[in-house]
Amino acid sequence: MTELVLLKLGGSVITDKSLPFTAREDVICRLGQEIRQALDDQPDMQLILGHGSGSFGHVAAEKYRTHEGVIDTNDLLRQESWRGFAYTAAAAARLNRLVADLLLEEGVPVVSYQPSASARCRRGELMYFDTHPMKQVLKAGLIPLVHGDVAVDAVQGFTIISTEQIFDNIARELQPSRVILAGIVDGVYTADPLVDPGASRYEEITLENWEEVEATLGGSHATDVTGGMFSKVRDMYHLVLAQPPLQVHIVSGETPGQVALALSGGDGDIGTIIY
Numbered sequence: 001m002t003e004l005v006l007l008k009l010g011g012s013v014i015t016d017k018s019l020p021f022t023a024r025e026d027v028i029c030r031l032g033q034e035i036r037q038a039l040d041d042q043p044d045m046q047l048i049l050g051h052g053s054g055s056f057g058h059v060a061a062e063k064y065r066t067h068e069g070v071i072d073t074n075d076l077l078r079q080e081s082w083r084g085f086a087y088t089a090a091a092a093a094r095l096n097r098l099v100a101d102l103l104l105e106e107g108v109p110v111v112s113y114q115p116s117a118s119a120r121c122r123r124g125e126l127m128y129f130d131t132h133p134m135k136q137v138l139k140a141g142l143i144p145l146v147h148g149d150v151a152v153d154a155v156q157g158f159t160i161i162s163t164e165q166i167f168d169n170i171a172r173e174l175q176p177s178r179v180i181l182a183g184i185v186d187g188v189y190t191a192d193p194l195v196d197p198g199a200s201r202y203e204e205i206t207l208e209n210w211e212e213v214e215a216t217l218g219g220s221h222a223t224d225v226t227g228g229m230f231s232k233v234r235d236m237y238h239l240v241l242a243q244p245p246l247q248v249h250i251v252s253g254e255t256p257g258q259v260a261l262a263l264s265g266g267d268g269d270i271g272t273i274i275y
Contacts, residue, residue: 002069004046004138004176005263007035008163011148012184013253014099020059020089023098031182031259032106038263039108045263046138049110049171050163051099053148057092061160062151064088067124067155085158089116089150096147103145110145111137115166119151124159126151129169146170164235171239177246179236180262182253187272188233190216203272210222210237233274240274 009031016022023050039045053061061067064084073078093114134144146166153159162265167179184194191199192200205213236248251258251271258270 001104002044002046003042003178004048004174004177006048006050006167006168006171006179007259007263008179008181008183009049009051009099009253010183011018011054011056011058012219013182014051015054015056015095017055017058020055021094022055023095023097025102027253028099028102031253032103032108034257034260035103035263036107036197038260041264047263048134048146048174048176049108050146050162050167051096051148053092053095056095057088057148057150057160060088060091066150066158067160069124069153069158072157081157085150088160090150090220092147096145099147100145109141109145110143112145112147115146115149115161119149119161119166120160121151121153121159121178123155124153125171126161126165127261129166131170131173134170135174157224162231162235164232168235168239171243171246175240175243175246178265179239179246179248180259181232181236181248181250182259183229183250184252184254186252186255186258188213188217188229188272192229202272203269205233205237205272207241236274245275250274 011017014024014028016024037247065071066084066088071081096112100110103110115129119126120128137144148163149161150158152159187201188202188205189199195201202213217233240246240248249271251262253259261270
């Protein structure tokens, strides 16, 4: 039986978020090898990949405040805002081209889809994203590849859309069985484990402990204009509530083997599962 899985490679993993426009090509290649192996081991698995913008799109967006939309106090600022939209789009596309090329070299047959080409937003919320081309390439055995991007917005001119927002839209239409988010740390913690070594990991997030999780989550450890860990977990939690029995697995892309293990559906002891 065919299983559809969505996998995001976090910007914190595939780029050095402390250095502008710096990709971690060795990590991307290693993740490509893990994905290729998982596909070989599970020939009935269909996969849609996404990745964050890391030190590419987020840095440009922070500089121009692209996530706020058009800054319209005067003509000069409006023009600068739209230039920022263009620069942010170019930065996100540049990383996507690099990721696609490296994955193809590792035998992962990805086809890039630029979200801004079809996305429509309203007040920062993604209202429409065309999934029809993805359905066609999935049938052909290929892997759609999307990424965090800019998008036009009916109210504020433009906005930033995260990979999680795109995954939410895809999931509600294509109904995958699992979503995997591979970040810099191995799950969701009570505090940022990169700062607080005493932080403890949530093995699972459910309706029973959501209020506790919501109260303790903070932002990410580097520039992230899409809201950091809190918004990612919140969006995935709401998606799980809307589409049972969908499960979301948050794992480390930094630790070799965790992505392959998560794709195999094995070892519930790694990361954090939202269900």
